[in-house]
Structure formats: structure tokens, C-alpha cells
Amino acid sequence: MDVLYFAWVRERIGLPKEQVETSAATVSDLVAELRAREPRYEAAFADLSALRVALDQELSDFDASLTGVREVAFFPPMTGG
């Protein structure tokens, strides 16, 4: 599965995109796996209330299932306009 990071999430983790092999059932499960990897992931995911997630380019939430999902993106609240 492709995992994308934007804005300060990208900066903290240090890359914009990576391929992740996972059997995580939900977004929260994936976040837990990533946090366990390295301190930079732990730092990026420390406060989930400051993060948003999109599944296959649609806004979603951390309880959502990853079944069939090909692309997960993590980023801070958007500041367009």
C-alpha cells in the first residue's frame, strides 16, 4: 500500500511517500504499526487530533477499514483558500 505524507507530517517523517507492507485492518492499526517503527514516526503521529487522513484520495477517519485501499495519506488540517 502507498502511504503519503504532506506538510509537517512529511517533514517530520522525512519523506513524501513510501510503500508499506501491512495487514492492518484499520487506519488506527496502521498508525500503531508506523509509530512502533522509529522515533520520527512516533513524533509525526503523537497527536492524532492534529492529523487528517485520506483513503484513496477521499477524506476519511482513523476508524475506517483499510480493506481494498491502495493509497493512504496523512496530513495536518488543510489550509486552502
Added chain:
Amino acid sequence: MDVLYFAWVRERIGLPKEQVETSAATVSDLVAELRAREPRYEAAFADLSALRVALDQELSDFDASLTGVREVAFFPPMTGG
């Protein structure tokens, strides 16, 4: 005093502007004088709720005093924009 007419008030009365010698104290008094003149004035002023009045180029009302006023204008509700 200059009396001006706009839109269908102008069309009913048949002129855009005239000089009126009057000692009317209020706009209503002036309207009463004008209505007494001729049927075309009577027709124009038949329904005051369909008319607006400006005194010296400021919106006013039919109870207003004419003291010191040099220009009175009668017209239907405005349709700008």
C-alpha cells in the same frame, strides 16, 4: 421650488421637472395641491404607497416639512442594481 418626477410618475405627469410656487408646509400638503390641479396629477399621485419622495436629494417621507427645501422629487420605489 423645483419639483422633479421620475419613471412612470414623470410619464403620467408628462414632464420631468417644473417650478412650483407653493406655501405648502409638508410634502403631503404639496401633493394635495398638485392633485387638485389636473387629472394627470391626480393619476400620478393616486396611490401614495406606490411613491417615494426625496427632499434636496435625500430620501424623506410624506410627513416631512418643506421649510428651506429647494428641490422635491417624486418617483416610484427604486429598482437599481
Added chain:
Amino acid sequence: MRIAVQQEPFDLGAEANAFAAGDTGSGAIVTFTGVVRDLAQGDLDVMEIEHYPGMTEKALAKIANEAKARWSLGDVLVIHRYGRLAPGDRIMMVATAARHRKDAFEAAEYLMDYLKSRAPFWKKERTADGAEWVASRDEDEDALKRW
């Protein structure tokens, strides 16, 4: 602040660009443009707009100054035409610049609501069937109550 009452057409794009260029401190620019619609389904030939020279400019300046007093605005523009217009012609525009979008939007709506019912313009529509003065609408008068 610029108020223009004119017979000539105006260029919406050129006016919008000039307005935006003149106000560099504002983050938000709103424009509203009114266009002559063919109300009578295809047979409006011409719209004639009459106004009250002398009062018109004053009334528009008063409305614009009230908007400036009420919202934090960088700048305000009002252009309103009179004379003969055809369907598709642009009748008028307002523009507002403000730090915050809410102020720019509200001020533009306020200007429009007051222009509709408190600026001395009268519209007459000429069709194949004859000419008729456009009646004021109760909802335009009601729109003033929200301010």
C-alpha cells in the same frame, strides 16, 4: 473608494484588476456584477435605466460609506450604468477588499441590497409587446431588514 455613474459600458476584468492592484493589504476581494437578463424569455429588446443625476452619486457614496463604517474594508468600488442596455450587457458592479473574507462578502451583499432599493435608479423593459417599468420586489425591501 470610487463611485461611478455612467452611460458607457465598463470592462469588468479591467475594473477588477485595477481594484485588486490598488489594494495590496487586503487578503480578500469580492466582486458582484449585474447583467441584463432576458426576463421575458427571448423577447427583451432593450432595458432603459433612468436615474436622478445629483442624487444618485450622493446616494451611492452614502451606501458605500455606511459599508466602510460597518466592516473593516480596504477599499470599495461602485459602478452603475444608466441609459439603454441590451440583454447580456453589464449594468453595474461593486467590489470590496478586506483582510477577512467574511467582511468582503458581507459588505458586498450589503452594497447590493441597498443599491437595489435605495439608489435612485428605475428600470424599464422594452419588449415586442411594449414597454413596462420594472416593479420593485418585496423581497428586495425585506433584504434590508437583515442589516
Added chain:
Amino acid sequence: MRIAVQQEPFDLGAEANAFAAGDTGSGAIVTFTGVVRDLAQGDLDVMEIEHYPGMTEKALAKIANEAKARWSLGDVLVIHRYGRLAPGDRIMMVATAARHRKDAFEAAEYLMDYLKSRAPFWKKERTADGAEWVASRDEDEDALKRW
């Protein structure tokens, strides 16, 4: 309906004129333009806007389609830039055309409210003191509640 996500500057006036020319049935045209403000009082050097290619266009189209479903609109335009911008540069614009001004205004405000918080753009401000991501504002999130 046109949705453009682009690095290049856009010409507000040319876009407004093209939009107005393309929609002859509407009586009311509203535009909103966002400009880079110097928030940090004179020392903003550059604003960088990051976005999510692929998702951005979809998110903007979804917001525009929701506006079209909700109001009676003749047309909708959304342009949003990404990349490096300087103070005074235009970031984005929306335009709405409708028969009635209320629809055009409300739809433009709706588009802006959703663009602010639901389109995947992130702003970073670079000043003499360093660079900082612009934080989302509670009032922008709250603005969605009125729709």
C-alpha cells in the same frame, strides 16, 4: 464548470471576463479572489503552498458540484495555485453565476468555506525568522456549520 489547480499566476480580470462572457443567462456574477497577505507585518518573504496532486482536483470538483446541487447556478469556476507565492500574489479565485444574487453570493461563500478546510492545500510562511506552517483556524472549521 472549470476547476484549475496550477502553479502559474492567473489573470483575475481575464478570468472574470471569460467567466461572465460564457454565461449569458445569469443576472448575477460573484467573484472571490484570495491574495497573499503579509501577516507578519512586513517580513513575509514567500508563501509556499503544497497540495495533494490527484486528490486536489477531485476535492475541488466535489465541492463545486455540491454547490451546483444546492443552489441554482449557471456556472462555477475555481482556480487555486500551489508553489511559491509572494505577498500581493493572487492565490485563488472562485466565480459563481446565477439568476439571483442571493444564490451567487451564497454559493461563492460556500465554495470558500469548503476550500479553506476541505481541499488538500497546506500553506507555509517563510520570514526572516524561519518557516512555519500556517495553522488551521477554529473559525474556518466553524464556518462549515452554517451550511
